[in-house]
Amino acid sequence: MAKRLFTTVHEGWLKLLxxxxxxxxxSFGERLYDFSEIVYRHLRFIESVYVKKKIExxxxxxxxxxxxxxxxxxxxxCEEALGRIASQLSPSGDPLAARLIGDLEYIRRDLAARxxxxxxxxxxxxxxxxxxxxxxxxxxxxLVMFLFEESxxxxxxxxxxxxxxxxxxxxxxxxxxxxxxxxxxxxxxSFARMMxxxxxxxxxxxxxQEIYRFDSLKEFLLNGIEEEMGAKEQxxxxxxxxxxxxxxxxxxxxxxxxxYHIALMKEALQRID
Amino acid sequence: MxxxxxxxxxxxxxxxxxxxxxxxxxxxxxxxxxxxxxxMVIIYLVLKEGRVEDIRFQAKACMTTIIAGSIFTETIKGAxxxxxxxxxxxxLEKLEGMPPEEAAxxxxxxxxxxxxxxxxxxxxxxxxxxxxxxxxxxTCAIEKEEEE
Numbered sequence: 001m002a003k004r005l006f007t008t009v010h011e012g013w014l015k016l017l018x019x020x021x022x023x024x025x026x027s028f029g030e031r032l033y034d035f036s037e038i039v040y041r042h043l044r045f046i047e048s049v050y051v052k053k054k055i056e057x058x059x060x061x062x063x064x065x066x067x068x069x070x071x072x073x074x075x076x077x078c079e080e081a082l083g084r085i086a087s088q089l090s091p092s093g094d095p096l097a098a099r100l101i102g103d104l105e106y107i108r109r110d111l112a113a114r115x116x117x118x119x120x121x122x123x124x125x126x127x128x129x130x131x132x133x134x135x136x137x138x139x140x141x142x143l144v145m146f147l148f149e150e151s152x153x154x155x156x157x158x159x160x161x162x163x164x165x166x167x168x169x170x171x172x173x174x175x176x177x178x179x180x181x182x183x184x185x186x187x188x189x190s191f192a193r194m195m196x197x198x199x200x201x202x203x204x205x206x207x208x209q210e211i212y213r214f215d216s217l218k219e220f221l222l223n224g225i226e227e228e229m230g231a232k233e234q235x236x237x238x239x240x241x242x243x244x245x246x247x248x249x250x251x252x253x254x255x256x257x258x259x260y261h262i263a264l265m266k267e268a269l270q271r272i273d
Numbered sequence: 274m275x276x277x278x279x280x281x282x283x284x285x286x287x288x289x290x291x292x293x294x295x296x297x298x299x300x301x302x303x304x305x306x307x308x309x310x311x312x313m314v315i316i317y318l319v320l321k322e323g324r325v326e327d328i329r330f331q332a333k334a335c336m337t338t339i340i341a342g343s344i345f346t347e348t349i350k351g352a353x354x355x356x357x358x359x360x361x362x363x364x365l366e367k368l369e370g371m372p373p374e375e376a377a378x379x380x381x382x383x384x385x386x387x388x389x390x391x392x393x394x395x396x397x398x399x400x401x402x403x404x405x406x407x408x409x410x411x412t413c414a415i416e417k418e419e420e421e
Contacts, residue, residue, distance in 0.1 A: 065289050126284050148287050148336045202288035205339065208295070208331050 005088045006046055006057040008081075013039040014064055015081040018203050019074040021192040022123035028071060028114065032078065033189070035107050039082070042100055044162065049096065051166045059159050059212055064203040069121055075114040082108050127199035139242045146238045147195050152204040153231060154188035157181075159207045164220065173271060176264045183261060187254060221269045225262055232258040283340060290339050292329045292346035299329075301396065303388025304406040305381040307334075313406075314342060314385040320393060324353050330382065338378040345382045354390070361386055373410065380409045 013036055020032035050057045068074045086104045089097055128140060135143065158181055165177040195201045214220040235255035239248045296317035306313040312334040319327035328350050330342040345364070349357045361383050368376035368383075384407040395402035 060295070063289070063293055124288070126281060144284075145336060152336075200284060200288060205290055205293045210331075211333060 003057055005085070006043070006050070007061050008085050008088060009039060009043045009046060010059065010061050011064060012078075012081040012085050013043055014061075014203050015066075016078045018064075018066055018192065018201065019068070019078050021189070021196045022066065022068075022121050022201055023071045023074055024119060024122070025071060025117075028117075031110075032074075035078075035110075038103055038107070039085075042085075042103070045096055045099075047162070047166060058209060059163065059207060060209060061206050063205065066124060066201065066203060070117065071119045071121060072115045072117040074121060075111040075117065079108050079111040079115070082111070122199055123196040123201040125199040129199075130194070130197050133244055133247070135242065135244060139244065142238055142241050143194075143247070144198065144200065146234060147191050147198070147200070148202075150231065150234065151188060151191045151195065151202075153227070154184045154191065155204040156207045156211065157184040158188065160212045160220075160224075163212045164214075164217070167217065170271060173268055176268050179264060180261060183257065187257075190250075190254070217272055218269065221265050221272075225265050225269075228258050228262045228265065232262075286340045286343040287336060290343040292343065292350065293331065293339070294329045295331060296327060296329050301389045301393035302404045303385045303390070303392050304404060305383070305385030305388060306406050306408055307377060307381060308408050312338065312381060314338060314381045316346075316382075316385040316389040318389045318393065320354065323355075325349050325351065325357050330385070332381075334381065335378065338381055341379040341382045345379070345386070349386070357386070358390065377409060384409055 016032055016036035016039055020029050020036055023029045023032065047057065049055075066077075068077045082104050086101065086108070089101050089104075091098060091101060128144070161177045161181045161184070165174055165181075168174055168177070192201060232255050235251045235258065239251035239255060242248060242251070296319060299317035300320045301318045303316045303318075304313055305316075313332070314334060315331045317327075317329045317331075318325060328346045330346055332338050332342055345361075348360060352360065364379060365383050368379055388405045388407045391405045391407075392402060395405070
């Protein structure tokens, strides 16, 4: 039961998150994004209870296919996902259960009211066109590959850092992991919005236990630094390779942000040494 | 298949990789690993009456490996073990003509599948037989670009 609730909330978060990237009406998109953040917090609230009570849970989950064709269907897709969470909760006097039930009731009502919106969703039409840009084939291929690789990587980092947070007591380490989670969320949002415009939006594959669980925090941080260096290199190569000034500047900006991530991870390493 | 159709199919596998995940009570498990960069593929098999009834894969690897795993598992699912073995041999034969860095991702998937078949045979003798790992020799193209 515990494992299933955690997985269902995880799926609910991702469904809202990716629906928020897919809809064209940006005020609706941002509202969905805020709702997805609430559900992510639910996931973390539940996780901290499980860790405290030593209840087993997993970040592994089934594949999620985004199949809606209108914004109304997107709202329903999310409403159904939240309905599956609600069906596993019952009012028990527990403040966390009451919070979850209250949030879900409000969000589901809001989503159900939008179920008749007929605006088309083009996030999965594989148009491979970025508005106002005309990229040559090699730039476009490099961009598409980068977005698939890095959207998975950013999702993986959110999961890995979320799990890592549960393994440390040190206040500064918890803070460092939180900064890294927030930064990865911004990167994921930026990449996924671009995938939406190209018509190739997809929920990344699941992150397996073998990847997000670790035996040694030190080794985890050392590998993390290496991965951040790899991400920097990918960004640098793309900024150079893509023949568009605006896109190059964006990937340089992401690349420079990775420098601070590396500094934070080195600080974390020093704290545990 | 026309180029645009091939592109569309590839994109489809990137957006929704088939058979990605784990099978908890698999009959056999195999690992394909690239010792040069740590990339790996794990194949899980359920075999019934000489057929691949279910197959899933997991990967710690680049997107090209995910595409290869998705197409491979979709093709193999439902085939007899013999057909699956022949198809995999054929795939490895085709890869022989390619530069090693381009072949590495598909080779990783093929070796993981062969390792899973080895595991199945070993378990018939000893149910506690360990999960075998088969190594590949090439480096994937993306890793190679990074090195350069």
